[in-house]
Amino acid sequence: MGLLKNASVQDWDNAAEARAYIHKHGVLQFINVYKKYMNRCCDELRWGDEIECNIIVFDHENKRVRISQRAPFIIDKFGEDALKKRFGFCLLFTESVNFEVKPEYGSYMLELTPTHPYNQYACSLNGIESNMKNRRLAVSKFLKENEHLLVIPHFPLLGCGDFAATMGPLHGPDADSDYLPDTVISPHPRFAALTRNIRKRRGEKVSIDVPTFMDAHTTLPPTIHMDAMGFGMGSCCLQVTFQAESLTESRVLYDQLAVIAPLVMALTAYSPIYRGTLSDIDTRWTVISQSVDDRTRAEREGPRRIAKSRYDSVDLFINPDPRYDEFNDLDVQYDAESYAVLRANGIDAMLSKHIAHLFIRDALVTYDDYASKDDTQSSEHFENIQSSNWQSVRWKPPTFGGPVEAWRVELRTMEVMLTEFENAAFTVFAGLLSRAILFFNLELYIPMSKVDENMKRAERNDALRTQKFWFTNCGVPQTDRATVFRCSCCGCPTPYGEYSILEILDGNDHFPGFIPLIQAYLEMINCSPCTLRTVNRYLAFIHKRAAGEVLTGAQWMRQFVRNHPAYKHDSVVSEEIAYDLCQRLVKISTGEVKEPSLLGDVEIDNVEEDDLTPCCDRTVLIGKVFKTPEKRFSFFDLVREAVDYHHIV
Template structure:
């Protein structure tokens, strides 16, 4: 979610006077940080995952399920155990942090996984133990699911129930009460309030509705019972209307961060993985239902992007520029607009807005042009979270002004400098688009697949670069319903290039003949007489590794799951959820997913995720090991 600092958060009106100051000092902090740590090297790969969970409460008598807004209570217990371990000098098995929703918890390993491939045998075990760590604190009618709740915004979707009133209508929303926002850290409500105040209007999204045989045409909702017409004036026909940051930031995701050898490798890996992000977004699709309605999208990405859109009307191009400097094409939560390694700049074919004065400060600070443009582009966004006690900082040792903007640019990839005060941590890259999966087996599989891709890149120096505009287009296609089967994505045909070819590539982008539109199946598994597929490179890399039989068996199961998801033999979670709804005897083929259907769906998902039931359709022949087996 970003920087979780403590202090007295400023309102947007109070923040305005400090914006230029924070940006200038944030740039100075980055320059100092970059030069202080640019020679830091770490020889060992270390990596970790971040899994976000939703706490749900089942009402078996009425066949309803709601989100349980007790995350703060649970976190208090989990954090107290962390503090006790810290005071005794004992390592923590897991680390827990709050997230936007009052029902959400984010868990990470207590320490990163090591560089040996044998660590892949422990990822799933760690995730299972993490889940168990929360489960032991839950009530009998509660459960923990790694998924995005499909009924946000329906009446009383929280437990305890929260009725929408003028007093608790969260920043103009007709669906989302304040009680559904995390209360254990001031950041979340203040972030939302400042986003709305900066934008000048409430946040809203319109998601295309899935048109089933009995869905009204046009599909038009009656919102009159929710309030005055101005409260829902932005709703569009044939769309699902959402009007709160929680509809996006309240969804769960799976992220992977890995440490690189040095800053150069981090920049290069950031670029090389960027074209892979749309493929993983489509491959991990897991969010097809919004406000208990089937949609025409399968992921949270576009909804999260719109939910964090704090651009003013001028920045969105709705009014002529008068008070703002730029028309900004994207939300601060979206795909990246530029590569950052010097060898990649020829593929930056999107006009990049950046603050010229800050850019010149970076250049004068001896930051090279690609990196200077990347940072200056991040800094066209204003700080949304400023703490009064932390305005005055020492730019030589502090980095909070830099991080408050860096960490609130939620893009598909993130370049992460090391913290100044922790010499054990190196330069890192974060892979951000993956949708969280239902089971620990699936989440471990996706994490290991992504990490293996980084090893392939480094071992074979493969080259996945395509024009950044095509990455943007691919990210749009990846969100479409059943994109794994229905969409094609721009991808490089020849990724195993000679040094000579690589040298030529730097002088200009690829021509059309060197890029092909491929399906996810072709990108992952390869095509006859064409691109050999990402799996072939991973297999080649594993063939060169001296692995124990048990580790290789675990990795092979993970890779087989990914391969079959890519081919469509095993459906994505989003596809499986759609099928469950459409096959339910109470579904009326009108795109509406009733309380009872959601209850049965989540009961089924809970049974699968906790290992009580094996679902052949979702997991194929792969039987995840029990905790005792692991």
């Protein structure tokens, strides 16, 4: 979502002074944040997820499906309803609203996030799935007849004919698109300004091209063309953020998640259709990257070119230990002036380079009050630049005046998936893997160029079964905690190799595997049987997906389209096929239809869970530094947590 505020947005052509001011003061604000919080340590783990979803509407009489641009109305009505429940419009307070509904780029999109982050106890793992389901069900109460929440990344007919409930003229003042009217953009001024200013800075419309899937009778062009920010930022995702114990730990975790990011993207692939056409990619990543590429032609092609879009994979590991310098093998562009200021203020070379790399970008949105910020009290200008560098992993410093004064890391590559079970499985997987990484002191470093190659492989058609990925041969150090693994590193002849994701998950001769690592971690921290049952169910599903025993969402959709009686093996996803596809997806998500090829033996129900029975697993999800607290907890503490994590009305 990025930085949203209520202030007048400046026109791009009149904002050069503001952009220069933000560029200079953003660096100074980061320095002030760094100095204030550099020694900040957090006693407890906090972490959380963000789920984005689409609102669609069916026309059953004509067998059509469209996006419904009622997200702003639903956000307003939900906010009013939440206020009533919180501030006593009834004598007995029996209902709680424990999540937030926020705007996203599309006027048909919603972002659903827990009000309270998940805590450091294993009991939180047991409530994530029901938490996610209750979010969806609570929002569904505000939908009209024939409207539904469709939790997939990309609406298959976006930009294809009359695809929206509220169309509008093409070539609007914001997107100037051949395919998307400006009515698909959320009304908050930031989103329209981003759309306009990316075009203006670039000097032309964005140009998005993805390969067409060439079927037996395909006569379409070899690429699917798109031309607006909405094709990318109008897609949904699943993001998970982790609070680190310290600045140092946040940098270590950032590096490890940078390696993991392409792998979980392939595992969660759910986006094979664009503009009513089967593509030859399975994820949204390159579409978003191209959709916000504001580089000028000289920056894309000239002698001082910027290698990537501002939405792309990370370029730099930021661990300050010089032992890892060899893995930073990319030619990273950075702003020399910002780098000099950072170094002069005591920021180490690696972190200075990371921040200066962010500041090769301009602020895309500026506000009239830009000069009113105190650099010792506000980090708004830094966040302006930071939040519009959309990388595969985001390193997040504390913010002045913000709700969280901690160093955090956000994993951003996962596709949102159809069911709460899938989203919870990968949220828990990411959370426990991050803890196991710290607990076992894993070192997953490979050259950053290999991470880039993994990103390209991860988005390919059926990547789980057709691609191998670069991965370390030396990831497990010889420590007391790692002696359980026979393949802990003791000097590998080759530091990395190519493996299937199944081999990375299950283990090989050089690496024990993510799933055994997580299972060993849970055993060593002695979590309860109920938590083990929950987690093992998720891990078994992820294993089956990597093994091809169940399909990714992208592969399931491909099979549905290619087996549809109206499909002509020409790569075209017609309105009839899209209608039937979305109908089927909605029915699977509510449990009305079982789909073993997608979910295996997982049972989906559509019943709101209001069981307040406390989960008593007080096992702490310790990392490398977090300690088990000595604080005693009462029954009322447990009930309060049950409300937070299990019960949403």
